Amino acid sequence: MHDDDGYFDEHVAARYDESGEIAEMFDPAVVDPVIDFLVEIAGSGRALELGIGTGRIALPLRRRGVPVHGIELSKAMAARLRSKPGSEEIGVTIGDFATTTVDGTFSVAYLVFNTILNLTTQAAQIQCFRNVAAHLEPGGCFVIEVGVPELQRLPPGETIRAFHVSETSWGLDEYDVAMQGLTSHHFEIVDGRVAQNSVPFRYAWPSELDLMAQLAGMKLRERWSGWKREPFTSDSRKHVSVWEKPAV
Ligand SMILES: C[S@@+](CC[C@H](N)C(=O)[O-])C[C@H]1O[C@@H](n2cnc3c(N)ncnc32)[C@H](O)[C@@H]1O
Incomplete structure (x- = not known):
């Protein structure tokens, strides 16, 4: 945190x-x-x-x-x-x-x-x-x-899946299968700059x-x-x- x-x-x-x-x-x-x-x-x-x-x-x-x-x-x-x-x-x-x-x-x-x-x-x-x-x-x-958990949608060997895509914002989920970990990366264009916020989760x-x-x-x-x-x-x-x- x-x-x-x-x-x-x-x-x-x-x-x-x-x-x-x-x-x-x-x-x-x-x-x-x-x-x-x-x-x-x-x-x-x-x-x-x-x-x-x-x-x-x-x-x-x-x-x-x-x-x-x-x-x-x-x-x-x-x-x-x-x-x-x-x-x-x-x-x-x-x-x-x-x-x-x-x-x-x-x-x-x-x-x-x-x-x-x-x-x-x-x-x-x-x-x-x-x-x-x-x-x-x-x-x-x-x-x-x-x-x-969206593991069925993850191709073998891949760890990242896009969950939101628009012209001004993007969301990527990054999986750590061994730890049941999931980090959601949010990117958004705010005032002409890319703002990033990455939040860790534990999926269940x-x-x-x-x-x-x-x-x-x-x-x-x-x-x-x-x-x-x-x-x-x-x-x-x-x-x-x-x-x-x-x-x-
Ligand atoms: C995705 S937001 C959801 C807010 C609201 N429930 C909604 O549906 O819009 C998650 C909220 O949970 C709070 N939160 C996350 N972990 C928490 C914790 N361990 N204890 C209390 N609040 C927590 C965050 O600060 C945030 O306000």
């Missing part, structure tokens, strides 16, 4: 909502199905967002009547959230979502947009599942949205996440390939998984 804000420092936070492929993630066509899904699972309870960022999901979820609290490592990202109308109704605790605790219990905790992979060790990912389980009320759910298969849930005392309730409950198959590029804490 470069500083206290991790890989989402002031420079990244300032451009997060508009930059490259991330801007597309703010489109209502992308956000609305996420909100519909989470509203249904939250029921009359509270929601905990791990890695709340600038509030892409938390703000519309709060507008739909669900109380939301967030955990966020980056003060710069949290400050962007704070600058937006409606954010005064959302609590944010600054800290690492693998270990940070907050008051109260939640009917749903969610970790979207591949953010579980920001924890770059298996131990930290397991710790995150355990931390979530400790915050859920009995019968509460943990929802993760994360890509399926759906079955490994199921095992982490089991270690934390939760079990798989649903797995889909998208927020509209599209079937999860061998061709799915990502999954939306829901693990449940036992009701008693």
